Amino acid sequence: xxxxxxxxxxxxxxxxxxxxxxxxxxxxxxxxxxxxxxxxxxxxxxxxxxxxxxxxxxxxxxxxxxxxxxxxxxxxxxxxxxxxxxxxxxxxxxxxxxxxxxxxxxxxxxxxxxxxxxxxxxxxxxxxxxxxxxxxxxxxxxxxxxxxxxxxxxxxxxxxxxxxxxxxxxxxxxxxxxxxxxxxxxxxxxxxxxxxxxxxxxxxxxxxxxxxxxxxxxxxxxxxxxxxxxxxxxxxxxxxxxxxxxxxxxxxxxxxxxxxxxxxxxxxxxxxxxxxxxxxxxxxxxxxxxxxxxxxxxxxxxxxxxxxxxxxxxxxxxxxxxxxxxxxxxxxxxxxxxxxxxxxxxxxxxxxxxxxxxxxxxxxxxxxxxxxxxxxxxxxxxxxxxxxxxxxxxxxxxxxxxxxxxxxxxxxxxxxxxxxxxxxxxxxxxxxxxxxxxxxxxxxxxxxxxxxxxxxxxxxxxxxxxxxxxx
Amino acid sequence: xxxxxxxxxxxxxxxxxxxxxxxxxxxxxxxxxxxxxxxxxxxxxxxxxxxxxxxxxxxxxxxxxxxxxxxxxxxxxxxxxxxxxxxxxxxxxxxxxxxxxxxxxxxxxxxxxxxxxxxxxxxxxxxxxxxxxxxxxxxxxxxxxxxxxxxxxxxxxxxxxxxxxxxxxxxxxxxxxxxxxxxxxxxxxxxxxxxxxxxxxxxxxxxxxxxxxxxxxxxxxxxxxxxxxxxxxxxxxxxxxxxxxxxxxxxxxxxxxxxxxxxxxxxxx
Numbered sequence: 001x002x003x004x005x006x007x008x009x010x011x012x013x014x015x016x017x018x019x020x021x022x023x024x025x026x027x028x029x030x031x032x033x034x035x036x037x038x039x040x041x042x043x044x045x046x047x048x049x050x051x052x053x054x055x056x057x058x059x060x061x062x063x064x065x066x067x068x069x070x071x072x073x074x075x076x077x078x079x080x081x082x083x084x085x086x087x088x089x090x091x092x093x094x095x096x097x098x099x100x101x102x103x104x105x106x107x108x109x110x111x112x113x114x115x116x117x118x119x120x121x122x123x124x125x126x127x128x129x130x131x132x133x134x135x136x137x138x139x140x141x142x143x144x145x146x147x148x149x150x151x152x153x154x155x156x157x158x159x160x161x162x163x164x165x166x167x168x169x170x171x172x173x174x175x176x177x178x179x180x181x182x183x184x185x186x187x188x189x190x191x192x193x194x195x196x197x198x199x200x201x202x203x204x205x206x207x208x209x210x211x212x213x214x215x216x217x218x219x220x221x222x223x224x225x226x227x228x229x230x231x232x233x234x235x236x237x238x239x240x241x242x243x244x245x246x247x248x249x250x251x252x253x254x255x256x257x258x259x260x261x262x263x264x265x266x267x268x269x270x271x272x273x274x275x276x277x278x279x280x281x282x283x284x285x286x287x288x289x290x291x292x293x294x295x296x297x298x299x300x301x302x303x304x305x306x307x308x309x310x311x312x313x314x315x316x317x318x319x320x321x322x323x324x325x326x327x328x329x330x331x332x333x334x335x336x337x338x339x340x341x342x343x344x345x346x347x348x349x350x351x352x353x354x355x356x357x358x359x360x361x362x363x364x365x366x367x368x369x370x371x372x373x374x375x376x377x378x379x380x381x382x383x384x385x386x387x388x389x390x391x392x393x394x395x396x397x398x399x400x401x402x403x404x405x406x407x408x409x410x411x412x413x414x415x416x417x418x419x420x421x422x423x424x425x426x427x428x429x430x431x432x433x434x435x436x437x438x439x440x441x442x443x444x445x446x447x448x449x450x451x452x453x454x455x456x457x458x459x460x461x462x463x464x465x466x467x468x469x470x471x
Numbered sequence: 472x473x474x475x476x477x478x479x480x481x482x483x484x485x486x487x488x489x490x491x492x493x494x495x496x497x498x499x500x501x502x503x504x505x506x507x508x509x510x511x512x513x514x515x516x517x518x519x520x521x522x523x524x525x526x527x528x529x530x531x532x533x534x535x536x537x538x539x540x541x542x543x544x545x546x547x548x549x550x551x552x553x554x555x556x557x558x559x560x561x562x563x564x565x566x567x568x569x570x571x572x573x574x575x576x577x578x579x580x581x582x583x584x585x586x587x588x589x590x591x592x593x594x595x596x597x598x599x600x601x602x603x604x605x606x607x608x609x610x611x612x613x614x615x616x617x618x619x620x621x622x623x624x625x626x627x628x629x630x631x632x633x634x635x636x637x638x639x640x641x642x643x644x645x646x647x648x649x650x651x652x653x654x655x656x657x658x659x660x661x662x663x664x665x666x667x668x669x670x671x672x673x674x675x676x677x678x679x680x681x682x683x684x685x686x687x688x689x690x691x692x693x694x695x696x697x698x699x700x701x702x703x704x705x706x707x708x709x710x711x712x713x714x715x716x717x718x719x720x721x722x723x724x725x726x727x728x729x730x731x732x733x734x735x736x737x738x739x740x
Binding site for chain 2: 101102104107114115118119121123125126127128129130250251252253254255281282283286293294296297298300301303
C-alpha cells in the first residue's frame with residue numbers, strides 16, 4: 001500500500017499560493033551558498049546558547065536541534081481557521097478543568113467516565129473546590145497539530161501544563177530575519193515577536209484578587225540543570241521578570257516573597273516550569289527540594305496565582321484526550337473545528353482486540369509517555385518488535401492507546417542532495433487569561449530522515465520557522 | 472460529652488535552623504456531632520499565615536517562623552462538645568468526589584495478603600454497611616495493637632505481614648482492603664479520649680469508608696468501634712502522610728527530633 005502525502009508547497013506541478021515567492025528564493029540558492037548559510041545559522045544558534053531538547057525528551061543537553069532554513073508557510077485564511085479551532089479547544093479544556101474541580105457536570109452527565117478523571121494521577125485532590133483567578137487552569141496551551149490535506153488538520157495531543165519550545169518559535173524567526181532580510185521584504189509575514197508581551201499581559205491578568213497593584217511576576221525554574229533552562233531564562237529576559245528557583249522564594253504572612261538585595265518583595269504571579277509534585281513539600285512530595293514550602297496554602301487562600309494551575313494535567317492525559325471534542329460540544333455548544341485523531345483505548349476489550357490485530361498499521365503510545373519514547377510505529381517496526389510490543393500491551397492494556405499512522409503533510413526541506421519533502425507537525429502556543437490570544441505562528445517540527453514520520457528531536461527531528469502570510 | 476485537649480508537638484534541632492514553615496490541619500472538623508467551645512493553635516515565636524478551608528472540608532493554617540531557632544513548639548488547646556453520630560459523618564461540607572479515594576498511595580498499595588484479607592473479611596456480609604463492619608473487625612483481628620512494632624513509613628502490606636501495629640497501620644490496612652473492594656476509603660486523623668491506659672493513642676487515627684446512602688462512615692479497627700463521643704475529627708487524606716495534622720519544613724542542615732504530648736480528657740460537668 002502506498003500512501004499519498006499532502007505536499008504543502010506543490011499541488012502536482014503547480015506551486016501552492018502560500019509558497020509562491022519561495023520558489024525563486026529556493027532556486028537562487030546554489031549548494032555552496034546554502035551550506036554557508038546553514039553554517040551561519042548554526043553559529044548563530046550556538047552563540048545564543050539555545051541547545052536544549054524540546055519537550056523534555058532527554059538526550060544530550062548540549063546538542064543543537066537542527067534548524068532547517070526552508071520556512072513552513074500558511075495563508076491568512078488557513079491560519080484563521082486553525083486559530084479559531086485552537087482557541088476553541090483551549091476554552092473547552094479550561095472549562096473542563098474548572099468543572100472537574102467543581103461540580104463535575106460532565107461526569108454527572110455521563111459524557112466522560114468518572115474513573116478517567118477522579119482516579120487519574122494528575123487529578124489533584126488538593127485543589128478540588130478551588131477556582132483560580134478568571135477560572136483559568138491552563139494559561140499556556142500547546143496543541144500539537146498535524147495536517148493531512150488542504151483542509152484537514154488533526155490534533156495529536158494537548159499540552160496544558162507547561163509546554164516548552166516557544167523559544168524556538170521566536171529564535172527561528174529572529175535568525176531567519178537576520179540571514180534572509182530580503183525574504184521578509186518580498187513576503188508580508190505576520191510577526192511573532194509580540195509573544196512575550198502577550199504572555200506578560202496574560203500572566204498579569206490572572207493576578208489574585210488580593211493584588212492591588214501592578215502584579216509582580218516571576219518564572220520559577222527547577223534550575224540550570226533542567227533541559228529547558230535556556231527557555232526559562234530567555235522568557236524571563238524578554239518579559240523583564242525575575243527568573244527564580246525555589247530557594248529564592250519563601251512564604252510568610254499568607255503571601256509569597258522573593259529574596260532580593262533590597263529586601264523581600266511580594267510575588268503575585270508565578271509562571272512555574274516545575275511539575276505539580278515538586279511545587280510544595282508540605283502538600284505534595286515531602287522530599288522535594290525544588291519547590292517552595294507552604295506555597296500551596298498561599299495559593300489556595302488566594303495570595304498568589306500559579307500558572308499553570310496545579311491539577312491542570314488531568315486535561316491533557318492521553319486517555320482524556322479522546323473526550324476533548326465532547327468537551328467542546330458540552331461546554332461551548334459548538335462543533336469542534338479541529339478533529340481528534342481516531343484513538344483506540346487498549347483498556348477497552350473491543351479496542352484491544354482491534355489494536356492487537358492491526359499493530360503493523362498503528363502507532364501505539366503509552367498513556368503517560370512523551371517525547372516519542374515507549375512508542376511503537378507499526379509500519380516502521382520489525383515483526384519481532386511488534387511481537388515484543390504486543391506482549392507489553394497485553395500485560396497492561398490500560399496503559400496504551402493506539403492511533404492510525406497519519407499521513408503527515410510534507411514541506412520542502414534542505415537536505416544533502418538539495419531540497420526534498422519532509423514530514424512536519426505544528427505546535428502553536430495559545431495564551432489564556434482575561435482574553436484568549438495566539439500569535440500567528442508556532443513551532444514546526446520536521447522529521448529530517450527521509451520517509452520518517454517521527455518529528456521528535458530525540459529521534460532525528462529538526463525545527464523550521466513558521467510563517468503566516470498577511471493578506 | 473465535653474472533651475478537653477492539650478496537644479504539644481515539639482521539634483528540636485541539633486543546630487539552629489534558619490527558619491521553618493508549617494501547614495497545620497489541627498482544627499476540629501465542622502460537622503454534626505462535634506462543636507468547638509474553644510480552640511487555640513499557637514506556634515511559639517511563629518507568624519500565622521494563610522488560613523482556609525480546603526476542598527475536603529479541613530481547616531488549614533500556615534505558620535512560619537524566622538530563625539535562628541533550635542526548637543519549634545506547636546501547641547493546641549481547646550474544648551469540644553461531642554454527640555454520638557454512630558460514626559456517620561453528617562453536616563460536613565466538602566467538594567472532593569468520593570471516587571478520588573479509590574486511588575492507591577505508596578502506603579496503601581495492594582498486595583496478595585491484603586486481597587485475601589479483604590475477600591475473607593466480607594464473607595457472608597449482607598449489604599455495604601455490614602461489609603464495612605466485618606472488614607474493620609477482620610483488620611483488628613489480623614493486626615494486633617503493639618506500639619513500637621512499626622514506624623511512620625510502614626505500609627499496609629508490611630503491617631499486615633507483621634501482624635502488629637498501631638492505629639495508623641490499622642487504618643492503612645482497612646483503607647487498602649476497602650479500596651480493593653472498590654469502596655472509597657480515607658485516612659482520618661483526630662483525637663481520642665481513651666482513658667489513662669492508652670495515653671499513646673490520644674493522637675489517634677482511623678478510617679472512613681464511603682457507604683452509598685449514608686455517606687462517609689468512620690471505623691476504628693484499633694478499638695473495634697465506630698467513632699463516638701470520645702472522638703474528635705480533625706481532617707482526612709488518602710493516607711497518613713496526606714492527612715497529617717502537622718506538615719513542616721525547617722531550613723538548615725540539621726537533625727530533627729520530635730516530642731509529642733497529648734492529653735484528651737472528659738470534662739467533669
